[in-house]
Amino acid sequence: MSDLKGDLASLKIDRSRPAASAWRWPLLLLAPALLFLLLIYGLRFRQALAAVEVETVRAELRRPAEASPGAPILTASGYLVARRKAVVSAKIQGRLAELRVEEGSRVRKDEVIARLEDADYIAAVERSRAAVVHAEADLFENQRQLRLNEDLAAQGVVSTDQRDAAISRVKLAEAALAQAKADLGWNEAQLANTQIRAPFSGVVAKKMAEVGESVAPIPPGVNISTASGAIVALADLDTLEVEADVSESNVAKLGSDQPAEVSVEAFPDRRFKAILRLIIPSADRTKATVLVKVTILDKDKDLKPEMSAKVTFLELEKQKAENAAPPAPVVSVAKDAVATRDGKSVVFEVVAGKVKLRPVDLGSERQGQVVVKNGLAGGETLVMRPIEALKDGDSVRAKS
Numbered sequence: 001m002s003d004l005k006g007d008l009a010s011l012k013i014d015r016s017r018p019a020a021s022a023w024r025w026p027l028l029l030l031a032p033a034l035l036f037l038l039l040i041y042g043l044r045f046r047q048a049l050a051a052v053e054v055e056t057v058r059a060e061l062r063r064p065a066e067a068s069p070g071a072p073i074l075t076a077s078g079y080l081v082a083r084r085k086a087v088v089s090a091k092i093q094g095r096l097a098e099l100r101v102e103e104g105s106r107v108r109k110d111e112v113i114a115r116l117e118d119a120d121y122i123a124a125v126e127r128s129r130a131a132v133v134h135a136e137a138d139l140f141e142n143q144r145q146l147r148l149n150e151d152l153a154a155q156g157v158v159s160t161d162q163r164d165a166a167i168s169r170v171k172l173a174e175a176a177l178a179q180a181k182a183d184l185g186w187n188e189a190q191l192a193n194t195q196i197r198a199p200f201s202g203v204v205a206k207k208m209a210e211v212g213e214s215v216a217p218i219p220p221g222v223n224i225s226t227a228s229g230a231i232v233a234l235a236d237l238d239t240l241e242v243e244a245d246v247s248e249s250n251v252a253k254l255g256s257d258q259p260a261e262v263s264v265e266a267f268p269d270r271r272f273k274a275i276l277r278l279i280i281p282s283a284d285r286t287k288a289t290v291l292v293k294v295t296i297l298d299k300d301k302d303l304k305p306e307m308s309a310k311v312t313f314l315e316l317e318k319q320k321a322e323n324a325a326p327p328a329p330v331v332s333v334a335k336d337a338v339a340t341r342d343g344k345s346v347v348f349e350v351v352a353g354k355v356k357l358r359p360v361d362l363g364s365e366r367q368g369q370v371v372v373k374n375g376l377a378g379g380e381t382l383v384m385r386p387i388e389a390l391k392d393g394d395s396v397r398a399k400s
Contacts, residue, residue: 055384056350056398059333059376060369072312073253076292078244080264080307082235083293084200087208089230090116091193093216096209101232103207107198114196114231116215121191128184135180139173146170196231205305206233235305240296241277242309245289254279259314260294264307272298274311331372337382338362338370347376348383350396355383357392 094116101113149166152158208230209215216229242262246254258276273296280291294311296303338345338360345362348355360375383396390396 056381057334057337057384059331059337059347059372059378059380059382071315073315074246074250074313076244076246076311076313078242078294078309078311080240080296080303080305080309081243082202082205082237082305083239083241083295084202084236085205085234085305086199087218087230087233088113088196088199089218090114090196090215091217092116092190093214093229094194095214096211096231099207099209099211099231101204101207103204105204107202107204107234109198109201111198112195113198113204114209116194116196118191118194121187121194124187125184125191128180128187131180132177132184135173135177139170139177142166142169142173198234200234200236202234202236204232205235208232237301237303237305238299240299240303240305242274242294242296242311244292244294244309244311245284245287246292248283248288248290251279251290251292254292254313255316258316261312261314262294262296262309263312264303264309266307267302272296272300272303274298276313329378331376331378332369333372333376333382334384335365335368335370336385339386347380348386348390348392350381350383350398353395353397355386355390355392355394355396 096114097117098115099113100115101107107113146163146166146169149158149163153160153163209232214229215231218229254276256276260274260276262272262274263270274294275297276292277295278293280293283290292311333347337347339347341357344359346357346359349358350356358375358380361373363371363373365371381398383390
């Protein structure tokens with residue numbers, strides 16, 4: 001009997017033990033794959049943290065004319081001047097009643113910049129207008145008398161002599177009207193001359209009179225820079241050029257449309273494109289120099305007349321045959337992107353977050369740019385100022 005109870009007890013289900021989960025084996029199979037993915041992402045994250053942050057620049061592909069405008073051949077010193085300039089004075093003598101500009105004021109052509117006292121001229125215009133009205137009325141009356149005399153002469157009431165006298169009075173009245181109109185025009189012109197207008201658009205370089213001062217026309221042959229009676233000195237800054245002295249021995253090196261670069265002492269780090277406009281056909285015997293005029297092509301609001309300037313003339317490019325093949329483009333890079341490894345010039349190209357060391361053959365250098373003869377095709381992203389520890393294959397990331 002006891003054996004039967006034991007057998008039955010062994011068949012009883014133990015409710016205290018947890019049932020086996022149906023997901024147990026699939027999870028056990030996925031665990032290694034999850035661990036592998038976490039390992040891969042961890043390595044990539046570690047590589048990202050280890051990447052060197054660098055500044056990058058692109059290699060430029062340019063035409064030869066842009067990459068190398070010409071080697072310097074000589075340098076001359078001079079000053080900036082406005083090719084178009086004028087000292088403005090009044091056409092008539094008078095006292096300055098109003099001045100509407102200051103040094104640095106920009107004016108447009110025909111803009112009123114000053115005004116003279118005009119009360120006398122206004123009165124003269126009004127008197128002339130009254131004289132015209134009187135002359136017109138006198139002419140009208142004489143023409144009426146002429147018509148009346150012509151009718152009476154036709155009827156035989158008055159003599160032809162009286163009629164001719166009426167004709168003469170009409171002619172005198174017509175002449176008087178013409179003179180009155182001429183006087184009116186003259187006085188109106190004088191009144192208009194009390195308003196001084198800008199002869200061209202430009203900038204007031206110097207104010208030479210104040211309100212209340214007497215001004216007058218400047219006669220020919222007078223030094224306009226010191227002449228009394230002038231009102232303002234006006235300059236068109238769009239026509240700025242450099243007047244420089246070139247030694248007689250170097251003039252032969254210059255030709256028509258010679259390219260040049262201009263620098264001014266106020267901005268020594270900046271260069272302005274320019275071109276030779278004129279070589280004065282006479283020399284200064286005291287200095288043994290020839291004056292040349294160089295037009296500045298790069299307009300800049302910071303350039304001012306009378307600034308000291310230096311002109312560097314560049315050699316002219318040789319004429320090419322019409323049927324010659326077009327020149328190959330030139331690759332140039334920033335000088336700071338070039339490094340030296342084992343005595344050779346190299347650059348580091350950034351490709352997919354890694355650097356690739358590329359040997360290069362260098363050419364001429366100009367204004368922080370160096371020509372690459374071999375090793376680059378143009379458009380590559382390069383590391384600026386690569387550190388000594390940077391080597392081929394290193395991970396990098398560009399600075400934001």
